Amino acid sequence: GKGNHRHFMMKEIMEQPAVIGETLNSFFNPKTRTITLPDLPFDWRDIPKMTIVACGTSFYAGMVAKYWFETLAGLGVEVDIASEFRYRSMPLAPGGLALFISQSGETADTLAALRYARENGQHIASIVNVEESSMGRESDFVFHTKAGPEIGVASTKAFTCQLVTLACLAIDAGKQRGVLDHEREALLSAALSEVPARAAEILENDTNIRDLAAEIFEARDILYIGRGPGYPVAMEGALKLKELSYIHAEGYAAGELKHGPIALIDEAVPVIVVAPTDHYFEKTASNMQEVMARNAQVIFLSDAAGMKQLGEHALGSIELPTVDPFVAPILYSIPVQILAYHVAVLKGTDVDQPRNLAKSVTVE
Numbered sequence: 001g002k003g004n005h006r007h008f009m010m011k012e013i014m015e016q017p018a019v020i021g022e023t024l025n026s027f028f029n030p031k032t033r034t035i036t037l038p039d040l041p042f043d044w045r046d047i048p049k050m051t052i053v054a055c056g057t058s059f060y061a062g063m064v065a066k067y068w069f070e071t072l073a074g075l076g077v078e079v080d081i082a083s084e085f086r087y088r089s090m091p092l093a094p095g096g097l098a099l100f101i102s103q104s105g106e107t108a109d110t111l112a113a114l115r116y117a118r119e120n121g122q123h124i125a126s127i128v129n130v131e132e133s134s135m136g137r138e139s140d141f142v143f144h145t146k147a148g149p150e151i152g153v154a155s156t157k158a159f160t161c162q163l164v165t166l167a168c169l170a171i172d173a174g175k176q177r178g179v180l181d182h183e184r185e186a187l188l189s190a191a192l193s194e195v196p197a198r199a200a201e202i203l204e205n206d207t208n209i210r211d212l213a214a215e216i217f218e219a220r221d222i223l224y225i226g227r228g229p230g231y232p233v234a235m236e237g238a239l240k241l242k243e244l245s246y247i248h249a250e251g252y253a254a255g256e257l258k259h260g261p262i263a264l265i266d267e268a269v270p271v272i273v274v275a276p277t278d279h280y281f282e283k284t285a286s287n288m289q290e291v292m293a294r295n296a297q298v299i300f301l302s303d304a305a306g307m308k309q310l311g312e313h314a315l316g317s318i319e320l321p322t323v324d325p326f327v328a329p330i331l332y333s334i335p336v337q338i339l340a341y342h343v344a345v346l347k348g349t350d351v352d353q354p355r356n357l358a359k360s361v362t363v364e
């Protein structure tokens with residue numbers, strides 16, 4: 001059941017500290033405080049290139065992971081939407097790793113992409129939440145996220161559990177490939193181990209998100225912007241909002257604004273800015289100032305240092321805990337889920353069963 005929640009979605013949002021912890025427990029060794037993966041049927045050092053394929057929210061998890069694998073493991077990653085990938089006849093380097101991300105493990109396009117990758121000489125791994133699934137059966141290796149059953153059509157806890165799993169994989173790859181030294185590995189592992197506690201803090205301090213939802217729920221269009229791993233978080237925020245509230249929303253790389261989307265900005269278009277104080281912060285901050293100069297109503301997501309610099313200029317702000325930028329995309333996903341939830345409740349839409357959508361897309 002929904003426990004004492006009105007919707008499965010909120011119940012599932014609130015479960016995140018626990019299920020992220022469960023997922024992490026499969027890889028985190030509390031004695032050595034390091035990430036240890038089971039024996040894999042491939043060697044990270046031999047992988048020339050990685051291809052990640054998924055749909056929807058699972059695709060955004062893959063996009064975040066691209067930044068992690070490239071910077072932490074020096075491994076080039078191509079990320080693609082399954083419905084595009086499967087029909088594109090993409091040449092795949094022999095011995096590459098193809099990774100499929102899916103809550104259900106049954107998404108038709110992702111499964112077809114998996115079969116294509118197998119026929120083209122790839123190692124096949126998947127990250128799946130449902131324990132028994134077609135993708136799981138057809139993979140050389142399956143990572144099971146421990147999110148538990150996700151009932152809400154909008155993916156929430158499955159997404160953050162996918163991210164945690166991907167983060168562990170990236171650390172492992174970085175270690176095996178000799179890119180991450182011990183010190184950095186220990187720092188990243190420690191940051192990951194704190195995610196459940198930081199997620200719980202966010203959920204305890206979420207009251208102002210409802211007030212912010214009240215400020216934006218009548219908007220016709222809403223933009224989300226971010227850079228680096230904050231860019232897929234922006235796209236995920238926009239997807240959550242459009243599927244739940246039917247408000248038109250788009251996520252953009254903040255640096256792309258000038259190349260077109262900034263023309264949309266006026267006082268009627270709220271802009272949600274995803275901006276942890278990572279090495280992209282100053283650039284994102286200047287994009288935020290550009291949209292404010294065009295009268296956009298900005299909701300600013302950042303940490304204490306970010307708030308100090310820009311907090312009072314925004315219409316509203318959501319202060320997140322100060323964390324290693326590595327884990328920021330996992331944590332910043334939570335307030336965007338909550339914001340979309342409250343906007344949907346204010347609009348009176350069907351939160352758990354949005355119109356036209358199915359939980360599992362088993363036909364193309």
Ligand code: M6R
Pocket residue numbers: 055056057058101102103104105106107110153154155156239240243357359360361
């Ligand atoms: O089961 P999957 O992860 O393969 O599903 C992929 C998408 O259909 C799914 O993430 C969809 O985008 C969600 N409704 C997003 O909230």
